[in-house]
Amino acid sequence: MGNTFGKLFTISTWGESHGGGIGVVIDGCPPGLELSEEDIQFELDRRRPGQSDISTPRKETDKATIVSGVYEGKTLGTPIGITVPNSDHRPEAYTEMKEKFRPSHADYTYQAKYGRRNHEGGGRSSARETIGRVAAGAIASKLLASAGIEIRAYIERVHQIEMDPSGHAKEHFPTLEDVEATSVRCPDLKVAEKMIERIKQARSKGDSVGGVIRCRVRGLPAGLGDPVFDRLEADIGKAMLSLPATKGFEVGSGFSSVEMTGSEHNDLFENRDGEVHTQSNRSGGVQGGISNGEELFFRIAFKPTATILQKQQTVDLAGEETELMGRGRHDPCVVPRAVPIVEAMTSLVLVDHWMRHHAQTKAFSL
Amino acid sequence: MGNTFGKLFTISTWGESHGGGIGVVIDGCPPGLELSEEDIQFELDRRRPGQSDISTPRKETDKATIVSGVYEGKTLGTPIGITVPNSDHRPEAYTEMKEKFRPSHADYTYQAKYGRRNHEGGGRSSARETIGRVAAGAIASKLLASAGIEIRAYIERVHQIEMDPSGHAKEHFPTLEDVEATSVRCPDLKVAEKMIERIKQARSKGDSVGGVIRCRVRGLPAGLGDPVFDRLEADIGKAMLSLPATKGFEVGSGFSSVEMTGSEHNDLFENRDGEVHTQSNRSGGVQGGISNGEELFFRIAFKPTATILQKQQTVDLAGEETELMGRGRHDPCVVPRAVPIVEAMTSLVLVDHWMRHHAQTKAFSL
Amino acid sequence: MGNTFGKLFTISTWGESHGGGIGVVIDGCPPGLELSEEDIQFELDRRRPGQSDISTPRKETDKATIVSGVYEGKTLGTPIGITVPNSDHRPEAYTEMKEKFRPSHADYTYQAKYGRRNHEGGGRSSARETIGRVAAGAIASKLLASAGIEIRAYIERVHQIEMDPSGHAKEHFPTLEDVEATSVRCPDLKVAEKMIERIKQARSKGDSVGGVIRCRVRGLPAGLGDPVFDRLEADIGKAMLSLPATKGFEVGSGFSSVEMTGSEHNDLFENRDGEVHTQSNRSGGVQGGISNGEELFFRIAFKPTATILQKQQTVDLAGEETELMGRGRHDPCVVPRAVPIVEAMTSLVLVDHWMRHHAQTKAFSL
């Protein structure tokens, strides 16, 4: 129930934050793709906590092993199994969570749904679950790269610190290096510095902050996306809203579209050097649920992490009011680490729609 | 591809705006539900254009017929087929659209994807497609009502005119009558009046405006929603983003969550008269993708309609630049008519998750 | 639940034998296929009862209307809706069935499952449901024909009357005319005559007989079918076993394979004029769940129809023993009419796998 994503290029993730490990099965991958554990490890390392001054001090090694589906360096077309063992097993750190529900976490709802839960480290609701998504996304983005499609996500806002909108202009498509230049993954280095300050400030108070990730895709041809329920933006929106801590999603002009009239908002077509393009791109690269060949872009809001190092009121398993102490480690801003996850989920949706589009419109010669 | 929605309670819609008609097949409906064509017609009438001073003058009758799945006034458990004939067939009104792509419509992308399209009235991308969704939603909301779950959507903003946020407080859950009191479907009558003025103003200029719909659900028990990909908010978000003209989705605090710190944003648990509740509801009724028993609420941004009565630059089928005249009818603000559609899609997601939840946690006695 | 078939080329059928009609929605059809109502009507007429001396005297007109998805004579890529009204409405003919369960029909099980049923003419369990399948299959076989794939089903046995096995040899691939030459659809005219006699004999006693259909496919390339659960023969087997009255399925050597040893059964490879082929074809065209380029063939057992014109013991709704009179019309052997249905289901499975195969192995250039 709900642990498989995709229709043709599907991933099924398994694993809790504490237990034997985390893994993913990728089904439907085309045969013949060159794939190594390094390809996957590169993206996992980007996701891994404990790498920088603004992250949790928790050290996760997150070493991926490909256990099936690859032979002599290339994919076989059969399911690719990837496993990542859990290394940081400290059940004693979670004693308090056994009896008390952490506010704005999934503790209470898992207990309500299943009547039981693995309380250690959040169990299945832990952000560790996204390891499987990132591993699968590494494969999907290799496929997209072979078709000339490039995905880049970055932080545009942390708490009240925000990039200047001009930085998102079409001509400023940041490189991976631009994004990875700082631990906060904002390509505007000056703003990045302020964001890092803001995060450190939150950490010093045992508090947390959220932020906004922008994701941009170029090289996408017109025609991807399936009306009516599986619109490209609907499937991408679902992918993003399936990530922990997300509260909002916008494609193109998003909520700000409401401030415009139709005559202000419409993207007029023009012929640019023999190719049809739109003059503006308030649509964000999709019209009627189908890509139109312009840059695809969207934004995702991440709330401040629920884990804070402050005393909070809560209830226990019996429903009695009590206090949660909030000792231990915490990550004052998880948004930078969500950047590779957003890219991974985007690439999974795009590969799936690429394959669907091909199946319906290219398989028969009509 | 993409014309079926849901896993257990599934709907498959068919039909173009011009052609034999529009329809839907609902599969998985429980047997024994009392169902009449009036139940469905009631919701279709709410969706229908041409009803008010702020809507298009186009008169659609949209008469629903149940062609299968109901016997002696109750559902059989077999697929429910519903058909609605198209009545407004005026192919000559669409001659210009045959050769020219309307800006910010799906004309260009359908042509790019399929190599052909029914240009009359937008074909499959027409808002008429939502008739099938509304018909199916009428059934889903009867099921939810039997379980004490109530859904209410309304307009909270049109262009720059916005309700006061206090109107969305938990204690102000509007009745259907409150919402239907004005043609703009905003329960704050004073604000509604201003919205109507704003829409009339846009119409007089041949322009259009968008808006924001808020949807609220009460009576939802804790436990609905499936981690990790089929989170309740992810499935609802997809449902909303699959509606024409939507550009953004927020659950709970949404993008505004970014302005808060974790200690400000967390919803603390308390014991209220023997029941566990959260003091605040910034989560919007879901935590970790699963309902927590509080009110579920979310917001959807609708861009201003792309159809305007103004001359616009565009290209033709051959890619040559040309002008679109924009004669004919138009609906200056479709958002009020989207209210019953939002409710329909919400009810479809909730029924599906209700059935999934029961299948996994109640089918066996463990 | 269970009314949709296929993964990429999907069909959803709806309708009971008595009620507004029967229909099907086909989703995923490639755009650009020439399609007319005549294409569909041709196959529906083959399925229709009341056409010959050995069939039921019931006259069904079964007139198909394409209500969406086709524009200017070609498919749009959007869902194709097809409806067929019910014409033979005689509720009074079914009074007895309201209270009594017909032996070996679905009356009792539908009542047990859903707590209610449309007893008129079998409701959803009626063979009329296959109308939707045949209509969809007519489209699928046009797609296959464009790829050089040809499907032919025929009767090889009725009760104890059986064709000589030599008639199934590779070189005797019957034409459609061969099959349609007699009302019993056995291409061996002498045997066909005996079968017709046997059926008339059963009819004169108010009894019924079953039979075996063989289905053969030529022109199928190697590579269709997905290990491990969606093997080609598994998906075809499911398709066949989903037809009313089927009790068995065999691919290739079938149950008779058990009589051989491995050295007798193995199909040795050879190089025939530069192409790899197997010398024999006991595999029936599939190895490891994937087509191998040889002729695909399989057999389906249809039990004698449960409807007979004889008095039978049964129970009523209250569970009391009673007698069913068995008045009215009956079809002493439905197997000949199942021939186009078998072809339809086969073509649906093959188109789906064709599209899947292309999506996985041809969409990316690796």
Add this chain to the structure above:
Amino acid sequence: MGNTFGKLFTISTWGESHGGGIGVVIDGCPPGLELSEEDIQFELDRRRPGQSDISTPRKETDKATIVSGVYEGKTLGTPIGITVPNSDHRPEAYTEMKEKFRPSHADYTYQAKYGRRNHEGGGRSSARETIGRVAAGAIASKLLASAGIEIRAYIERVHQIEMDPSGHAKEHFPTLEDVEATSVRCPDLKVAEKMIERIKQARSKGDSVGGVIRCRVRGLPAGLGDPVFDRLEADIGKAMLSLPATKGFEVGSGFSSVEMTGSEHNDLFENRDGEVHTQSNRSGGVQGGISNGEELFFRIAFKPTATILQKQQTVDLAGEETELMGRGRHDPCVVPRAVPIVEAMTSLVLVDHWMRHHAQTKAFSL
């Protein structure tokens, strides 16, 4: 593509016979089921080769580890990951298979489909893939047992040696001990002895034999199965035909139904001690695709294994004719080892339909 089975209780298998291992992810399992690695190991040991005088001398250890989804001895409701490492890695034993296609294996078709394959031990087409199915089935049968449903499969035929049909009578439902009494898993000990002789005889000639498995289910309530495509027998038939080496499937009277007339074949209803039952059970426990409360039974034909120790003609990768030597180990009759696999697949289908049935007919109080 094709590596996931089930709709609500789904399993996704991964792994090749040679490589990192074999595994399965089970999604949708109800929470609260007591589950240990021993439960799974018990069934894996039944499937494991190398256990008896009639099996391959290959020793596989097949040690299962539960890596997620179980906490403090009970299922969590989250995905259950199970891994089984491969131990018998001898790539040199498969050198010949790298260049030559084994007759009636999947070598040629995998190469044709994917353009590459893991030739060692059959790769993904190896019977080792069924380990994941058996592990998942062990969980499913625990769920069924909690609902009073019992599944028993056994060998009824090996080559020409067959049990007397009276042994399958309703009153002779064999115990697990009856089946496990001999290595050939035929509950009739005298016949079992002859079967073992027959298998040893085949082995001495380097040849192989096939057989027929019968599977019986008791305790199944009326109402499971979904018309029209997901009939219970259609889903079970697909499950069986997805097993390696299967060539035929029959439910109830199967192909022999064709020898009867309708009046001979119909199962008359009677009231037996206040309960509705059928006098005979030629339907095999399903009518109209839905269980009727009688014993469910079906038969599966397994061809003789393709691996034999005899020289055979074949072609190589280049299509040139050559000879395959057939050295090494072989299993002269795999059918006894398929018994637990048949039970596993049956239990997976039944749990899935149990959950579906519950979702549609019990989730709402109507």
